[in-house]
Amino acid sequence: MSLPTIKDYSLLEKIGSGSYAIVYKAFRKGGSKDVVAIKSMDKSTLSTSAIENIITEISLLKILKHDHIVEMKDFFWDDRYIYIVMEYCDGGDLSSFIRKKHRLPENICRKFLQQLALALRFLRSHNICHMDLKPQNLLLVKKPKLTLKVGDFGFAQYLANSEHRFNMRGSPLYMAPEILLDHKYDARVDLWSVGIIMYECLFGKAPYSSSSFQELAEKIKDRRPIELPKNAYITAECKDLITSLLKHNPTERMTFDEFFGHEFLDLRHAPTTDNYDKAVALVQQAVQLDKEKNQKEAFHLYCESLRYFIPLLTNETDPQRKEILRLRINDYIKRAEELKRVYAEGYTDIATLDENRSILKVPSESSGVMQKTESQDNEIYRELYTLSKSTTGMPGALEIGEAAEQYLSEGKYAIALEKFKSALEMLVPLLAKEPVGRRRDLLHKQVQLWMKEGESTKALLSTKNLEESTRQSNYSHLSEQCVLQ
Missing domain, CATH: 3.30.200.20 (Phosphorylase Kinase; domain 1)
Incomplete structure (x- = not known):
């Protein structure tokens, strides 16, 4: 033709x-x-x-x-x-990509969802609802890196969170139940569609896959619970996101703010230009605090900067810029590790910096005075532990948090993070019920400290085997390119 x-x-x-x-x-x-x-x-x-x-x-x-x-x-x-x-998007659409791969690894799913979420956050800032999100309308660009882009705005509407009534819009397989059943809906219909897309990425098919529209409609009318495949493993954060999106009742479905702030997506540290500026500002603050011998705050700021730098590194496509960034990040990792050891073991240290290059020189024990000091945090912990014995569960939670600190000092970051999470899951509800007084002040300080240390642990965990993770990222990128060719 x-x-x-x-x-x-x-x-x-x-x-x-x-x-x-x-x-x-x-x-x-x-x-x-x-x-x-x-x-x-x-x-x-x-x-x-x-x-x-x-x-x-x-x-x-x-x-x-x-x-x-x-x-x-x-x-x-x-x-x-x-x-x-x-x-022109040279990688086809997400539907074809899923068919070729059958199902996507969680890290690739996260990458696509993060990019989709960035687009949706932009749309929400303009009060726009897409109304027809599905893999066929998510297009891929292969070069210079695999990138997802939202297309086909034929059904899109200016739609805030207030309820509206319209004719049926979108594709039934990805359509929120409230559209099919009630023809009344608000902007949260896009979140249901995201949940279906996420399910299809992870498991290779949509949860309500049917041979006819009538069969699909019956499943939705019955509000059949969406179950994850029994033989599929996904992380707790991934499971929490998909189950929070796929709530039949829109009032129970997660909000856009909850979606954009979800731990699985980690939009806060997405590889954007703004976040590069944040990373640079954080590391500059860390260097200054390091000069002032404030090891603990410098450690946390180095770690916070790494949460931004690592995604930027894995997303960089220019080989020369990537190598320069990798060298800088390695310096920050080394210094964070050194500061962690210094303050975790209760020492004070005279650090040195290369002023001209603004790159840290990691000191050895002989490079400065190493003196054992008693940490104020230890004093807070001991007093709080003494006051906690009358409350069921509090001493045990504090002991778990103390164990997390020990694992952190030993470089066992995965276990440390698990322990910090467990301790905080018990202590935060106790803090909410705690009456005003000395114990509440101490508990609040301890919770804040472990929240900060938990975030720093996440950063160190993401950099534990940086070279290995970079090789895996390059391999995954190569695999994606091969599949698309």
Whole structure:
């Protein structure tokens, strides 16, 4: 079949089609000849609602400029067709990617979900609800790195969190139950769709996969619980996110703020330009505190900066910049490890810095005075432990936290993090019930300290085998590229 003729563009091939549109790969004649995707719609076949959707899509895409949203480059029309010229995504869509891989490892799923969440956070800042999130509408770019972009805004609406009633929108398999059952819904319908996409990424199929719409509708009407496959292992954080998204009752479903702040996604440390600036500012503060011999606060700031630097390193595609960043990060890791040993064992240390390069020189024990000191934190712990004996559960929780500190000092970060979490899960509820007084003040200080040390432990855990994790990341990236080719 011959391809149609579009003024100013040369069509290469048909790459997709929908209910009222055909998408072609093309390039503009003359100039840079950049490859684009052109969405072509026959005006004679369009219903009134379809035309409204096209108008909405064009008006939204004019203002939606984001790294993880497919960019509209132009739009025009002739006597018969409406055309939307889009950024070309050379990796196909997420649906094809899942089919080729069958199911995605949790780290790859996290990467895609993080990018999707960044796009959704941008949409929410404009009060926009996509209304048709599904793997087919999530497009992939292979170079310079594998990147997910949200596309197809034909069903999108300006929609806040207040309830609305509209005609049915979206694809049934990914459609929130409240749309199918009540035709009343708010922006949280996008979160249900994200949960279904996440399920499909992890397990290779949607939870309500059915042979007919009637069968699908019956499953949803019955509000059948969504169960995770028994033979599939996912981490506790991953399980918590997917089960919190897939709540049939939208009032029980997690909120957008909870989604954006969820530990599994860790959007706070996503590899963005803003976060690079944060990482640099944190490490500068750490260096200054290090000069002032404030080892403990310097340690925590180095660790906090690493939470930002590590994703930036794994996301960097330029080999030269990546190697420079890797060398800097290695210096910060070494210094954090040294400071951890110094303050954890109750020593004071004279540290040295290379002022010209702003890169830390790790001191040996002979490089400065090493004096054993009694930590104020130890005094708080001992007094709190003495006062805790009258409360069931508090002494045990404190002992678990003390064990976490010991594992941290020994470099056993995975166990240390587990212990910090266990201690805090018991102490935080006790703190909420604690009456005003000396013990409450001490407990509050101890909880705050272990929260901070838990965060620092996460940073050290992520850097424990940096070279190995980088090799694995490179291998995963290579595998992704191979699958897409």
